[in-house]
Amino acid sequence: MANSLAREIANKLNRDLSGSSRVAGGDINQALRLDTPEGSWFVKYQNNPQGADMLRTEANGLQALAQAGIIHVPDVTWQGMINGTACLVLPFLETGSKTEDSLARFGRELAILHREATADHYGFREDNFIGTLPQANNSHSSAADFLIQERLLPQWVRARNSGYLSDSQACWQNLLQALPDIIPEEQPSLIHGDLWSGNYLIDSDGTPWLIDPATAYAPREMDLAMSSLFGGFGPAFYRAYENEWPTHPGYADREPLYQLYYLLVHVNLFGAGYEGSVRGILQRFS
Numbered sequence: 001m002a003n004s005l006a007r008e009i010a011n012k013l014n015r016d017l018s019g020s021s022r023v024a025g026g027d028i029n030q031a032l033r034l035d036t037p038e039g040s041w042f043v044k045y046q047n048n049p050q051g052a053d054m055l056r057t058e059a060n061g062l063q064a065l066a067q068a069g070i071i072h073v074p075d076v077t078w079q080g081m082i083n084g085t086a087c088l089v090l091p092f093l094e095t096g097s098k099t100e101d102s103l104a105r106f107g108r109e110l111a112i113l114h115r116e117a118t119a120d121h122y123g124f125r126e127d128n129f130i131g132t133l134p135q136a137n138n139s140h141s142s143a144a145d146f147l148i149q150e151r152l153l154p155q156w157v158r159a160r161n162s163g164y165l166s167d168s169q170a171c172w173q174n175l176l177q178a179l180p181d182i183i184p185e186e187q188p189s190l191i192h193g194d195l196w197s198g199n200y201l202i203d204s205d206g207t208p209w210l211i212d213p214a215t216a217y218a219p220r221e222m223d224l225a226m227s228s229l230f231g232g233f234g235p236a237f238y239r240a241y242e243n244e245w246p247t248h249p250g251y252a253d254r255e256p257l258y259q260l261y262y263l264l265v266h267v268n269l270f271g272a273g274y275e276g277s278v279r280g281i282l283q284r285f286s
């Protein structure tokens with residue numbers, strides 16, 4: 001299948017295929033590298049029922065980030081269906097080392113993106129996905145309302161319906177009541193939305209690139225909270241961000257509230273191993 005898909009995509013691009021090879025595509029997608037005399041492309045593909053929507057909204061998120069013109073984002077070369085397989089074609093990027101200079105540049109550019117790419121309301125022009133899970137992006141005027149209604153509540157309901165966190169309902173209700181007094185109100189920022197270390201890269205020239213977004217206009221602190229949840233960014237990244245556009249006082253205390261969303265996502269994707277982290281945050285803020 002991979003060989004025939006490579007030939008079909010090369011035809012779509014009007015390129016002569018000189019070679020193809022499998023590359024790591026993560027837990028959700030499979031991936032190929034396509035080589036042609038004019039250059040190389042990275043192809044993500046999947047056959048899941050929602051695969052077309054997942055890759056279409058990913059492409060739209062990449063284009064939204066690219067339009068901001070601040071952090072490098074791969075151009076969407078082609079996105080669509082080939083014989084029932086959903087595909088997303090991007091230029092192939094050669095990765096380099098993550099140095100202090102490259103991470104500092106990344107932190108500074110992320111702060112500029114958050115400060116300059118803004119909207120009047122929280123949300124996005126379409127719903128999208130985080131991993132394989134639907135992510136709603138209805139419009140809200142309040143950061144706390146957006147965080148509760150579009151992020152936390154859908155994942156909480158999904159987790160409870162799957163039998164998780166049955167002992168935490170009282171703490172959950174207490175957190176919902178407290179949250180509007182804790183989350184600061186800023187102009188909504190365009191965020192990556194799933195900013196863990198696997199969703200950015202540094203190329204061979206030391207340039208940072210964003211990949212695999214779950215974009216929305218949202219509280220900017222969500223990107224920072226996700227970046228620190230599993231590590232992989234380094235002190236230079238955070239120093240540069242704060243030097244360019246400092247977070248509101250008390251961010252370190254608020255950070256777990258944003259991480260709660262991503263931990264609930266992990267409960268729903270990967271199971272009970274993340275319940276303890278969720279419980280700890282609920283107890284802390286209730």
